[in-house]
Amino acid sequence: MTQKVSSQDVQRVAELAHLELAADETPRMVHDLNEILDYVAELDELDTSGIPPLAQMSELEGAGGASLLRPDEPLPSLPRNAVMPQAPDTDGRFFKVPKVIER
Secondary structure, X not given: OXXXXXXXHHHHHHHHOOOOOOOOHHHHHHXXXXXXXXXXXXXXXXXXXXXXXXXXXXXXXXXXXXXXXXXXXXXXXOOHHHHHHHOOOEOOOOEOOOOOOOO
16 A cells, blocks of 8 residues: 555644544544545546446436436425424524534
């Protein structure tokens, strides 16, 4: 296995993702990320010249993807007076939700 990701790379990615890694987690993350990159390199060696590009497996002919999905048809929304009483927190017009992202 050729090392492609360094400890500094892992620390930088953790910083960008706002993650705190313990000192003993960094070497494991370096190993795991390099294993993933090695596997991707192995997949890159496969001959895919006869396979059309896909955004989803459901696009694959014969996979039955289109038959698994319902038609996308617009439907009317539920009335506000029916859903607001069921909300845990509301101002009567909008749902109130707790802040989930701290910067």
